[in-house]
Amino acid sequence: MYPAAFDYVAPKTKEEVLDILAERGSEVKILAGGQSLIPMMKLRFATPGTLVDINGLPDLDAIESSNGYMRIQALARHNDIVNSDVVSSENTLIASTAPWVADPLVRNRGTLCGSIAHHDPEGDWASVMLALDAEVVAESREGGERVVPIQDFLVDMFATSLQPSELLTEVRVPRYSRGGGNYQKLERKVGDYATVGVATHLELDDAGAISKAGIGLTSVYAHNLKVPEAEALLVGNQPSEGLFAEAAQVAKNACDPSSDVRGSAEYKRDVVRVFVERSLAASLAGPQG
Amino acid sequence: MEITVTINGTDHSADVEPRLLLVDFIRTTAGLTGTHIGCDTVSCGVCTVLVDGAPMKTCAMFAVQANGRSLTTVEGLKQNGELHPIQAAFKEEHGLQCGFCTPAMMLVGSALIEENPNPTDEEVRWAISGNKCRCTGYINIVKAIQTAGATVSAGDNGDGQ
Incomplete structure (x- = not known):
């Protein structure tokens, strides 16, 4: 299978990329890992006139902590996240998700930022970022840097609020001192989309009560789903099995999965309930719990 | 676009269309047919080669992306005539x-x-x-x-x- 013909450019600086986007952004797709984009081009679901390969840009692959955030830049691969000491010591939800994304070969190439920009409703990372209240940093020649809360960034399936003139340069999540997170994923085989995926993140105050809670669901709604009702139920309370079970029930009621080859809607709803309970318990079982 | 890809230590240069897939560059342009095409949709992994040492699926890369990179295919495994x-x-x-x-x-x-x-x-x-x-x-x-x-x-x- 071959994509429609396109112009290919591989700039060496971010400024060049922003110039191209400013001039003809609406016909441009940015190529980072390409593990979703290239197959979509081959299937002719995507037919960009110009492909801008950003893999030659310097200083855009960092995973680092600064100014209260952990930042993951546009060229950080999934496997860089798997192997990152910063991630494993600072964010247990991201650390537990990375090994479940796609397969080992795709993880050598695909990027987290690309996955967020692509916003496949069955992708794992968007649920994680919804649970973590992440921010997306977009840059353009005219507008400079724009910081977008993840909930405003993810508009609908395969749709984001990234403008044609903008380059997504990084996704960042707030650092936390006490707490942790966890990702649960049911998949038929490695590399398949999730049948159900559940991301949870909890932070605790000095008295041990839950001060912040995040829950994101994958593959059980038309898009990745944040569950604010379940998060609100958790905040202010001491963690307990009973509380987690209640939150799990709320998440089960909030999702709206479809019956398909991966399972019936009824089955998936129940997996959501079981996974939310498990994931919340595991969130506090990690090194930072 | 004129590109040069090093495959198993040998430079292969060609003028290619940007949409030429890397797997086809390897098989057709370089003539190294040990790298296979299976699903063609990034699922099966038979098109895997090492790109600067890391295994990647060449049905989801364009040949132009490998310009200046060093690949190892199955033909490059043997060393001094001996099996790897x-x-x-x-x-x-x-x-x-x-x-x-x-x-x-x-x-x-x-x-x-x-x-x-x-x-x-x-x-x-x-x-x-x-x-x-x-x-x-x-x-x-x-x-x-x-x-x-x-x-x-x-x-x-x-x-x-």
């Missing part, structure tokens, strides 16, 4: 049936044992989880990769003699 330890081990352990997935399995296996010469069953299965064998011969593939790892860590040159 991974090749010797696949032969010894009967790690192949139809052979279609074998080049990719050997490349992924060789990258694994370079990092971790003594992988557990679990570690091998994790490493090859992006590669499908539809003969379902995984047991001998896992054994072959472990045998090759043992050969490498013993300092043997792996020709099986």
Whole structure:
């Protein structure tokens, strides 16, 4: 299978990329890992006139902590996240998700930022970022840097609020001192989309009560789903099995999965309930719990 | 676009359309047909080669993206006319049936044992989880990769003699 013909450019600086986007952004797709984009081009679901390969840009692959955030830049691969000491010591939800994304070969190439920009409703990372209240940093020649809360960034399936003139340069999540997170994923085989995926993140105050809670669901709604009702139920309370079970029930009621080859809607709803309970318990079982 | 890709130590230059897939550059332009095409949708892994040492699926890369990079395909595994330890081990352990997935399995296996010469069953299965064998011969593939790892860590040159 071959994509429609396109112009290919591989700039060496971010400024060049922003110039191209400013001039003809609406016909441009940015190529980072390409593990979703290239197959979509081959299937002719995507037919960009110009492909801008950003893999030659310097200083855009960092995973680092600064100014209260952990930042993951546009060229950080999934496997860089798997192997990152910063991630494993600072964010247990991201650390537990990375090994479940796609397969080992795709993880050598695909990027987290690309996955967020692509916003496949069955992708794992968007649920994680919804649970973590992440921010997306977009840059353009005219507008400079724009910081977008993840909930405003993810508009609908395969749709984001990234403008044609903008380059997504990084996704960042707030650092936390006490707490942790966890990702649960049911998949038929490695590399398949999730049948159900559940991301949870909890932070605790000095008295041990839950001060912040995040829950994101994958593959059980038309898009990745944040569950604010379940998060609100958790905040202010001491963690307990009973509380987690209640939150799990709320998440089960909030999702709206479809019956398909991966399972019936009824089955998936129940997996959501079981996974939310498990994931919340595991969130506090990690090194930072 | 004029590109040069180093494959198994030899430079291959050509003027290519940007949409030429890397797997077709390897097979058609460079004439190295040991790299296979299976699903063509990033699922099966038979088109895997090492790109600067890391295994990647070449049906989801354009040839222009490999400009200036160094690839290793199955044809590049043998060293000084001798089988690479991974090749010797696949032969010894009967790690192949139809052979279609074998080049990719050997490349992924060789990258694994370079990092971790003594992988557990679990570690091998994790490493090859992006590669499908539809003969379902995984047991001998896992054994072959472990045998090759043992050969490498013993300092043997792996020709099986």
